[in-house]
Amino acid sequence: MTRTFTRRAALATGTAVLGTFVLGRSRAVAQSSDILKIGFISPISGPLAGFGQTDGYVLDQARTALAGGVTINGTAYGVELLDRDTQSDPARAGQLARDLINNDAVDLMVAVSTPETINPVSDACEAAGVPCISTVMPWEAWYFGRGAVSGEESPFKYTYHFGFGVDEFYQAYISQWDLVETNKRVGVMYPNDADGNAIRAVLAPKLVEAGYEVIDPGAYETGTTDFSSQIATFREAGIEIFNTFPIPPDFAAFWRQAAQQGLHRQVKIVQLAKTGLFPADIEALGGLGNNMASAAYWHRDFPYSSPTTGLTGAALCDGYEATTGNQWTQQLGASLSAIDVAMAALSAASDPKDREAVAAVLPTLKADTIGGTVDFTAGPVKNVAHGPIIGTQWQAAEGGDFQFDYVITENATDMSVPVIGELRAYNA
Structure with a gap:
């Protein structure tokens, strides 16, 4: 069974409904069996730190939206987002994933940005039988780079990736x-x-x-x-x-x-x-x-919104700039999209605390996100969902x-995205 998130304001309860996923506003959850734990691994420091610069803000928005807990299929849960910094080190990325799996017992993992982060995290999750959602690297480097062979059945059961390819x-x-x-x-x-x-x-x-x-x-x-x-x-x-x-x-x-x-x-x-x-x-x-x-792979002018937070691209970027004084970056929407997909997967599962149940819904999952629809039924190969790359230019x-x-400057891979300006010659 698949579900696509839709967000509507609840009339009298102060909640928002995402399919069967209900965001609470005042309920406290005390027992660990009632808490959904999501690992979130990205490079916050080191040479790849640009990819993780905005993740703290994104996580703050998601934690605020999820602070009151959620209800999935009639059962109430708290939600914890456990974020970790790889320091741009692949070996550390794998170790962080294993720690989150073995010591924190995460129900689902999110890995964001570059093969140096995503591949070792995905490998650790596949070995441990933990569902993992990743984005922001060419899917070929994720799929074939981890041992899949063209023309053969996918070797992966628990790890899924969405986004651009060659x-x-x-x-x-x-x-x-x-x-x-x-x-x-x-x-x-x-x-x-x-x-x-x-x-x-x-x-x-x-x-x-x-x-x-x-x-x-x-x-x-x-x-x-x-x-x-x-x-x-x-x-x-x-x-x-x-x-x-x-x-x-x-x-x-x-x-x-x-x-x-x-x-x-x-x-x-x-x-x-x-x-x-x-x-x-x-x-x-x-x-x-x-x-x-x-x-x-994301831009503030993408015409989509986040089911998890209710934010549009413009609202997400304006809030980031007002809070930090820094210019928005495309990673804001990419990281929030990964959280949107993670919440959609947990919501679609018959039991979000059962890793096998979560993994079982991923092959047929279609999730609305702030970056557009992520559809794992469309390929290009099993375990992968297409995503756009939009031509852009840095202009004074x-x-x-x-x-x-x-x-x-162009929108060939998603024509719903508006073209804003003309490409200028670099040496003009």
Whole structure:
């Protein structure tokens, strides 16, 4: 049985109803058997900290919404969100997951952002028989990177992932790059990691089929400090599009060297992924950050709302900026979407305290979220639900409190999302 969350105001009880899931406002739950425990693991510190910067605020909103407990299928429960910081360390991510499973007895796990977090957490949950929801990494790096084989039955029972894949990047990039006239020579710099290897294997050939010439100097190791050889290759080839999937410190080092050696003057589109997602990544580059092209797995202008909190994208971002003084980031909606899916899974289960019962509903789960509908029945493979990637660009703000506006420039993977502005050439 599947359920899709719908939210309506209750008339006299001060509650909101989410399918059979009722948010309470005054009930106290004391017994541990009446408490639903959700682990939430993300990188709050370390080189991937941009992905976790907003998670504290998101968790505060969810905890406030769930503070009075919930009723599922007529039974009342309290809800605890147990968050942990991986410090951007994969080994620590796996250990945190095992601690939450063995010592805190979580009923369901949420893992958010990058293979360095998601894959070890997913592996720990699969081994322990704990349902796990994850998002924000290419699904191919999650699925095949953990041992699944193309054309064979999925080896996973408890772990499920939603969001973008290489095909979404391809659609967004082709749509985005057609907005600026170029010679279609694309310099790519993909790291030797789960993201980079998946992108190189699948995206690069698709770009070639679409008529682009791909110049790839080969995989580089994370933490590289000298990119002179790659820059020389790109300059000699006359690339006018550059695409990369690095961690933020690596790209910052590369692009400063690229500017010193003149590469930035010939490139018309700088298309970033994994870095360039958040304001701090771009602001750290100073003037070199203007007109960097990015991609959004969520944006404040997405026309959806969160069943868990009732917040729209605009309300979530406005609240974050008012509370913290920092500019909103796309991770706000992504992390809240994961919590929306987690609550939908618990609500759909015959017994949310039974891990097997929760796992049993995941293959047919369809959940409304602040990022849109997550539908595990639609594939592209079992255990995975598609999600969009929207073409965006960091453009110098004309007034306001922040240096850059994050502008939607194309919407090929979700045409319900409004296009806000035009893509500008980087070297214009």
